Amino acid sequence: MTTVAPRHPLATDAAIQQSRGELLHLVEERMLGFLANEQARWQDVNARAAQPVAALTTFLANGGKRLRPTFCLSGYLAAGGHPANSVAVDAAAALELLQTFILIHDDIADNSSLRRGAPTVHEVFVSEHREQGWQGESRRFGEGVAVLAGDLAFVYADQLAERLPAPARTVWNEMRAELVIGQHLDMAIAAEGVVDPGLSRWVAVQKSGRYTIHRPLVLGATLAGRPDMAAAFEGYGLALGEAFQLRDDLIDAFGSTEDAGKPTGLDFAEHKMTLLLALAAERDPRVAALLDNEEGEPWDAELLRTALEESGVRAAVERTIANLVDKACASLTGSGLDKAWRHEFARLATQVAYRSH
Amino acid sequence: MTTVAPRHPLATDAAIQQSRGELLHLVEERMLGFLANEQARWQDVNARAAQPVAALTTFLANGGKRLRPTFCLSGYLAAGGHPANSVAVDAAAALELLQTFILIHDDIADNSSLRRGAPTVHEVFVSEHREQGWQGESRRFGEGVAVLAGDLAFVYADQLAERLPAPARTVWNEMRAELVIGQHLDMAIAAEGVVDPGLSRWVAVQKSGRYTIHRPLVLGATLAGRPDMAAAFEGYGLALGEAFQLRDDLIDAFGSTEDAGKPTGLDFAEHKMTLLLALAAERDPRVAALLDNEEGEPWDAELLRTALEESGVRAAVERTIANLVDKACASLTGSGLDKAWRHEFARLATQVAYRSH
Numbered sequence: 001m002t003t004v005a006p007r008h009p010l011a012t013d014a015a016i017q018q019s020r021g022e023l024l025h026l027v028e029e030r031m032l033g034f035l036a037n038e039q040a041r042w043q044d045v046n047a048r049a050a051q052p053v054a055a056l057t058t059f060l061a062n063g064g065k066r067l068r069p070t071f072c073l074s075g076y077l078a079a080g081g082h083p084a085n086s087v088a089v090d091a092a093a094a095l096e097l098l099q100t101f102i103l104i105h106d107d108i109a110d111n112s113s114l115r116r117g118a119p120t121v122h123e124v125f126v127s128e129h130r131e132q133g134w135q136g137e138s139r140r141f142g143e144g145v146a147v148l149a150g151d152l153a154f155v156y157a158d159q160l161a162e163r164l165p166a167p168a169r170t171v172w173n174e175m176r177a178e179l180v181i182g183q184h185l186d187m188a189i190a191a192e193g194v195v196d197p198g199l200s201r202w203v204a205v206q207k208s209g210r211y212t213i214h215r216p217l218v219l220g221a222t223l224a225g226r227p228d229m230a231a232a233f234e235g236y237g238l239a240l241g242e243a244f245q246l247r248d249d250l251i252d253a254f255g256s257t258e259d260a261g262k263p264t265g266l267d268f269a270e271h272k273m274t275l276l277l278a279l280a281a282e283r284d285p286r287v288a289a290l291l292d293n294e295e296g297e298p299w300d301a302e303l304l305r306t307a308l309e310e311s312g313v314r315a316a317v318e319r320t321i322a323n324l325v326d327k328a329c330a331s332l333t334g335s336g337l338d339k340a341w342r343h344e345f346a347r348l349a350t351q352v353a354y355r356s357h
Numbered sequence: 358m359t360t361v362a363p364r365h366p367l368a369t370d371a372a373i374q375q376s377r378g379e380l381l382h383l384v385e386e387r388m389l390g391f392l393a394n395e396q397a398r399w400q401d402v403n404a405r406a407a408q409p410v411a412a413l414t415t416f417l418a419n420g421g422k423r424l425r426p427t428f429c430l431s432g433y434l435a436a437g438g439h440p441a442n443s444v445a446v447d448a449a450a451a452l453e454l455l456q457t458f459i460l461i462h463d464d465i466a467d468n469s470s471l472r473r474g475a476p477t478v479h480e481v482f483v484s485e486h487r488e489q490g491w492q493g494e495s496r497r498f499g500e501g502v503a504v505l506a507g508d509l510a511f512v513y514a515d516q517l518a519e520r521l522p523a524p525a526r527t528v529w530n531e532m533r534a535e536l537v538i539g540q541h542l543d544m545a546i547a548a549e550g551v552v553d554p555g556l557s558r559w560v561a562v563q564k565s566g567r568y569t570i571h572r573p574l575v576l577g578a579t580l581a582g583r584p585d586m587a588a589a590f591e592g593y594g595l596a597l598g599e600a601f602q603l604r605d606d607l608i609d610a611f612g613s614t615e616d617a618g619k620p621t622g623l624d625f626a627e628h629k630m631t632l633l634l635a636l637a638a639e640r641d642p643r644v645a646a647l648l649d650n651e652e653g654e655p656w657d658a659e660l661l662r663t664a665l666e667e668s669g670v671r672a673a674v675e676r677t678i679a680n681l682v683d684k685a686c687a688s689l690t691g692s693g694l695d696k697a698w699r700h701e702f703a704r705l706a707t708q709v710a711y712r713s714h
Contacts, residue, residue, distance in 0.1 A: 042538055046556060048545040049538050105508065109501035111494075134548040135628035137468075141548050144466035147504055148541045151462065154508070155533045158515060162530065173519065176512045181399055181406050184505045188405040191491040191498050199403060271492035 016344050019083045023073045023092070024066060030093045031060055034156065052149040055121050056156070059100055062116035063261070067352070068095035068216045071237075074348065075220030078341040079229055088223050090160045091168065095216055097157035102179060104150035108143050109187060110266055117261040122146035168222045175215045182206035190272040195291065200278040201242065208248070209241025213352075235331025236345065242275070243324035243353040246317050249276035251357065253305060254314070260357045268301040276308075276317060284311035325353045373701050376440045380430045380449070381423060387450045388417055391513065409506040412478050413513070416457055419473040420618070424709070425452035425573045428594075431705065432577030435698040436586055445580050447517045448525065452573055454514035459536060461507035465500050466544055467623055474618040479503035525579045532572045539563035547629040552648060557635040558599065565605070566598025570709075592688025593702065599632070600681035600710040603674050606633035608714065610662060611671070617714045625658040633665075633674060641668035682710045 035057045042049040069092035076088045106112075107120040114120065119127070126142025134141065161172050186203050189196070214237025221229040251260055252267045253276060267274050273291075281288040287307045290299060308314050329346045337345070392414045399406040426449035433445045463469075464477040471477065476484070483499025491498065518529050543560050546553070571594025578586040608617055609624045610633060624631050630648075638645040644664045647656060665671050686703045694702070 038534070045538075045559065046542060048549075049542050051545065052538065052541050101508075105504055108504070109497065111497055129548060132549070135550050136548055140466065140468055141544065143500070144544055145541060147462055147465065148537055148544070151458075151508075151511070152534070152537045152541075154511060155530070155537060159530050159534075162526065169519065173512070173516050177395070177509070177516075180505055180509045180512060181402075181409065184409050184502060184509075185403060185406045187498065187501055187505070188408065191486060191493055192405075192489070193492050202402065 013340055013343060016077065016340055019077055020070070020073050023077075023083065023089060024069060026086075026089045027066070027069050027073075027092045027096065028060075030089050030160070031096060032057065034093070034160065035060070038156070052145070052152045055124070055146075055149045056097075056100060056153050058118075059104065059116075059121060060096070062118045064096070064099075064116060065355075066096060067212055068099055069093070070348070071213050071216035072220040074341075074344065075217035075229070075233060076224050077220075078337055078345070079221040079224035079226035081220065081224030085223070087163050087165075088220065090163055091172075091219055091223060092216075094157045094160035094164075094172070095219070097153050097160060098176065098179070101150045101153035101157060102183065104146055104153065106183065108146055109183075110270055112263060112266060114257065114262050120146070121149050164223070167227060168219055171215055171219045171222055175211060175219075178206055178215075179211050182211065186272075190270060193271060193291065194273055195278055195281045195288065196273075197275070197278040197282050200273060200275045204242050204245035204275045205238055207241075208244040209238040212244060213237035213241050229335060232332055232335035232337075236328045236349075239324045239328035239331060240349050240352060243321045243328070243349075245275050246321050246324075247353055247355060249274040250314070250317060251355075253308065255356065262357075265301050268299050268304060271299060276313075277304075279317065279320075280308055280311070280313040283313055283316070286311060287313065321353050325349045370697055370700060373434065373697055376434055377427070377430050380434075380440065380446060381426060383443075383446045384423070384426050384430075384449045384453065387446050387517070388453060389414065391450070391517065392417075395513070409502070409509045412481070412503075412506045413454075413457060413510050415475075416461065416473075416478060417453070419475045421453070421456075421473060422712075423453060424569055425456055426450070427705070428570050428573035429577040431698075431701065432574035432586070432590060433581050434577075435694055435702070436578040436581035436583035438577065438581030442580070444520050444522075445577065447520055448529075448576055448580060449573075451514045451517035451521075451529070452576070454510050454517060455533065455536070458507045458510035458514060459540065461503055461510065463540065465503055466540075467627055469620060469623060471614070471619050477503070478506050521580070524584060525576055528572055528576045528579055532568060532576075535563055535572075536568050539568065543629075547627060550628060550648065551630055552635055552638045552645065553630075554632070554635040554639050557630060557632045561599050561602035561632045562595055564598075565602040566595040569601060570594035570598050586692060589689055589692035589694075593685045593706075596681045596685035596688060597706050597709060600678045600685070600706075602632050603678050603681075604710055604712060606631040607671070607674060608712075610665065612713065619714075622658050625656050625661060628656060633670075634661075636674065636677075637665055637668065637670040640670055640673065643668060644670065678710050682706045 035053055039050050039053045039057065042053060072092045072095055073088060077083065081088055103115065104121045107115055108122045112120055113123045122143045125145040126138045129138040129141040164172060182203055186207065189199060189203065214234050217233035217237055218230045221227065221233060249267065252264050255264045257263050277291060281291055284307065290304055290307060328349045332342055332345055392410055396407050396410045396414065399410060429449045429452055430445060434440065438445060460472065461478045464472055465479050469477055470480045479500045482502040483495045486495040486498040521529060539560055543564065546556060546560065571591050574590035574594055575587045578584065578590060606624065609621050612621045614621050634648060638648055641664060647661055647664060685706050689699055689702055
C-alpha cells in the first residue's frame with residue numbers, strides 16, 4: 001500500500017489535535033451561520049415559518065459528540081488533506097445535520113422524551129400544543145412538526161454537501177440510503193421480536209460501522225484525494241462500529257439517564273432486539289425465555305439485567321468490545337498512516353468504545 | 358423578450374402531446390426501474406430491508422396526476438429542450454419522488470387513511486402491526502415506518518436529481534426548503550386556528566404556486582438553457598397555484614371521497630385554516646363565528662358548508678378561480694412561446710383549476 005506523503009507537518013499528537021480542533025470549530029460556525037441565515041430569511045415571512053429552523057439550532061446547541069464530523073475530518077487530515085479547506089468543513093457539517101435529521105425522527109419512533117439532557121423536538125411541540133390548547137391532537141401536531149424539522153435538517157445537510165466533488169457525492173448518497181434502510185430494519189426487527197444475531201449484527205454494522213465511522217472516514221479521505229485508503233478505514237470502521245453499538249446497548253441496559261443525557265432502558269421498554277440481547281439469547285436460554293413472550297407483554301428489565309450479569313453475558317460483551325477495538329486498530333497497520341495518526345485513531349477507538357453516553 | 362427558436366418541430370398540439378407523452382412514459386420507467394434495482398439490492402440483505410422500497414413502488418403504482426413531471430417537461434419542451442434528454446427525465450422523476458416523500462409525511466400529519474383510493478402508507482403498516490400482534494404500539498410503528506419510507510423517497514429523489522447541472526440544482530435545493538417550511542406553516546396555522554387570509558395565501562402560493570407549478574416549469578426551462586423564461590413561468594405558476602389551492606379546498610369541503618380518491622372534509626376535521634375558509638371568514642361573520650371556538654371543539658362541517666354556499670363564498674371562489682386562470686394565461690403572452698404552447702398551457706391551467714380530484 002502506498003504511504004501518505006503529508007503535504008504539511010502533522011507528525012505530533014498536539015498538531016493533530018490543533019488542526020482538527022480548528023476545523024471542528026469552523027464546522028460549528030458553518031452550521032450555526034447557515035441556520036442563522038435561514039432563520040432570518042423565514043422570520044421575515046412569519047415567525048412560525050422560522051420555528052423548525054430554531055428547533056434545529058437549539059438541537060445543535062444542546063450538544064452532541066460530533067462523532068461523524070470528527071471521523072470525517074480525521075480521515076481527511078490523516079490522508080494528507082490541507083487544513084484550510086472549506087469543502088471538508090462543509091462535508092463535516094453536512095454529516096452532523098444528517099445525524100440531526102435521523103435523531104429527530106428516531107426519537108419519535110422510540111417515543112423518547114429526552115435527548116442531550118433536554119426535551120426531544122417532538123416533546124417540545126407536543127407540550128406547547130397542549131399548553132396553548134391548540135386545535136387537534138397534541139401528539140399528532142408535535143410529532144408532525146418534529147418530522148418536518150427532521151426533514152428540514154435533511155435538506156440543509158444536502159445543501160451543505162452540494163459542493164462535494166463527484167467521488168465524495170457518491171459516498172454521501174450511498175450513506176443516506178444505507179442509513180434509512182438500517183433504521184427501518186432496526187425498527188422491524190424490534191417489532192417482530194426477531195432473535196437473529198446475524199441480522200442484528202448487520203444492522204449494527206450499517207448504523208454504527210458504516211454510517212458513523214467508515215463512511216465519514218472514507219468521505220474525508222476521498223476529499224483529500226486518497227480513495228485508496230477506503231479499505232483500511234472500512235476495516236477500522238466496521239470493527240469499531242460493532243464495539244460502538246455494543247457499548248450503546250450496554251449504556252441503555254445498565255447506564256443511568258443522568259450519565260446518558262437521554263432515557264435509558266428504552267430498548268427493553270420498546271422490545272428492541274439489540275445486538276446485546278441477540279448475543280445473550282443465543283448464549284443463555286434464560287434470557288431467550290425472558291425475551292420470548294408471544295403476547296407482546298413488556299419485558300421485565302430487572303430480571304433481564306440480572307440474567308445478563310449472572311450468565312456472564314455482560315462480561316463477555318466487554319471482552320468482545322476490547323477485541324473489536326484491537327481489531328479496529330490492527331486494520332490500520334500497513335495503511336501508510338504515520339505513527340501519530342495511528343495513535344490518534346487508537347485513542348478515538350478507545351474513546352468511542354468506552355464512552356459513558 | 359427573445360423568442361424561442363424551436364430546435365425541432367413542435368408547432369402542433371399533437372406533436373406537443375406526443376413528445377411530452379413519450380418523456381412522461383420514460384419518467385415512469387425511470388422511477389420504477391430505479392426502485393426495482395433498490396428492491397433487489399435490499400431484498401438480498403433481508404426481506405424486511407426491502408419493505409420501504411416496496412411501499413414506494415406501490416404508492417407510485419396507485420396513480421397520481423404526475424403534475425410536477427408534466428409541468429417540468431412542459432417547461433423543458435416549450436423552452437426548446439431536445440426531446441431525447443435523460444437528464445430532463447431524471448429531473449421529472451426526482452420531482453415525483455419528492456412529491457411521494459411529502460405526501461407520505463403529510464398523510465401522517467393529517468391522520469389520513471386513504472390516498473389514491475388505497476390505504477395510506479402509515480395505515481398499511483399500522484394495520485399489519487396490529488394484525489400480526491407485533492411488539493409495541495401499532496400507531497407508533499406504522500407511522501415510524503411511513504416516516505422512514507418518506508425519508509427514503511427523499512433520498513431517492515435527490516439521487517435522481519444528482520446529474521442536474523448547477524443552475525438546475527439551485528432551483529432544486531430552493532424548492533426543497535420552501536416545501537418543508539410551507540408544510541410546517543400550514544400545520545401551525547391550522548393548529549393555532551389563525552384567520553389571516555394573507556398568510557393562508559402565502560402558504561398556498563408556496564405549496565401550490567411555487568412547488569407544484571412555478572419551480573417545475575423553471576427547472577425544465579433551465580435544463581433547456583432558457584432561465585430567462587423564469588419570470589413568465591413565475592407569473593403563470595403563482596396565479597395558477599392559487600387557483601389550484603382553492604380547487605383543492607373546494608374538493609375537500611364539497612367533494613366526495615369517491616371522486617377524490619382520498620377522504621374529503623379533512624380540512625374541517627383537522628381545523629385547517631385553508632385559503633377558502635380564510636377568505637370566507639373575512640367575507641362572512643357567520644363563517645368567522647363558526648370557526649372561532651376557543652375550546653378547540655370540532656367544527657360543524659354541515660353548518661360550514663351551508664354558510665359557505667348561502668353567503669355566496671363558494672360562488673365567489675369559483676369566480677376567483679376563473680380570474681386566476683385568465684391571469685395565469687395572460688402572464689405567458691410576450692414570453693416568446695409559440696401559439697401551440699400557449700394553447701397547451703391554457704389547457705393545463707383549465708385541467709388543474711377544474712379537476713375533480
